[in-house]
Amino acid sequence: MSRTFHLDQQDAVEWLRTIGSGTVDLAITDPPYESLEKHRARGTTTRLKNSKASSNDWFSVFPNQRFGQLFAELYRVLAKDAHLYLFCDQETMFAVKALGELAGFKFWKPLVWRKDSIGMGYHYRSLYEFVLFFEKGKRRLNDLGIADVLDAPRVRSGYPAEKPVSLLEIFVRQSSEPGEVVMDPFMGSGTTGLAALGQDRHFWGTDVCSEAVDITQQRMLQAGGVPQALAPASDAPTTAGGQLSIGLY
Numbered sequence: 001m002s003r004t005f006h007l008d009q010q011d012a013v014e015w016l017r018t019i020g021s022g023t024v025d026l027a028i029t030d031p032p033y034e035s036l037e038k039h040r041a042r043g044t045t046t047r048l049k050n051s052k053a054s055s056n057d058w059f060s061v062f063p064n065q066r067f068g069q070l071f072a073e074l075y076r077v078l079a080k081d082a083h084l085y086l087f088c089d090q091e092t093m094f095a096v097k098a099l100g101e102l103a104g105f106k107f108w109k110p111l112v113w114r115k116d117s118i119g120m121g122y123h124y125r126s127l128y129e130f131v132l133f134f135e136k137g138k139r140r141l142n143d144l145g146i147a148d149v150l151d152a153p154r155v156r157s158g159y160p161a162e163k164p165v166s167l168l169e170i171f172v173r174q175s176s177e178p179g180e181v182v183m184d185p186f187m188g189s190g191t192t193g194l195a196a197l198g199q200d201r202h203f204w205g206t207d208v209c210s211e212a213v214d215i216t217q218q219r220m221l222q223a224g225g226v227p228q229a230l231a232p233a234s235d236a237p238t239t240a241g242g243q244l245s246i247g248l249y
Contacts, residue, residue, distance in 0.1 A: 016073035020233035159189035190216030
């Protein structure tokens with residue numbers, strides 16, 4: 001099976017507005033949420049002064065006030081029956097859950113990613129991260145025996161906030177089928193894409209950081225991904241502004 005990929009360098013919301021409605025089967029993403037700045041301000045995370053995705057010393061933060069736009073566009077581009085997995089911390093969960101529901105998603109529960117060692121934090125260092133599980137329409141999970149606490153080791157010495165491929169593979173297997181399209185509008189170094197291509201899905205992704213796009217393109221090609229062009233979406237307004245398209249599907 002040919003496994004194709006589409007990569008862009010663009011703001012997540014603006015990029016989603018160029019994608020046709022109902023054309024994506026699964027979305028998995030990890031926005032650089034606003035409360036990361038609070039984590040970085042003190043304690044063990046003050047060492048995080050710069051990153052490969054930095055325009056503000058660590059990440060170009062996606063503010064809470066834009067999540068309404070993000071959820072609205074994700075709901076539009078997802079197929080009639082589809083799932084959305086969104087990584088966040090407990091503070092962001094309280095801020096954005098209702099926005100997802102307002103956009104039309106059903107919120108099922110926060111899944112817990114349990115890591116193998118403690119990470120960021122000041123008052124009780126973090127051993128876990130939440131993954132908000134949303135549904136559009138009604139789509140059955142492929143394996144109803146999977147627990148809501150998922151163990152996977154954190155990625156060490158990787159791209160900032162990189163997620164383990166083994167964890168993302170669970171979501172890909174649970175909520176999509178071979179040949180379907182998996183999307184990540186905050187793709188970072190492309191681990192969602194690796195999980196998708198590794199299980200014979202197609203991948204669409206974007207990031208505002210040029211280095212993230214370069215890294216992801218290299219990883220997709222090494223994984224056997226085939227770059228292909230995406231036909232213009234007739235029902236999605238394309239906003240003005242710069243856009244770099246690489247390996248369009």
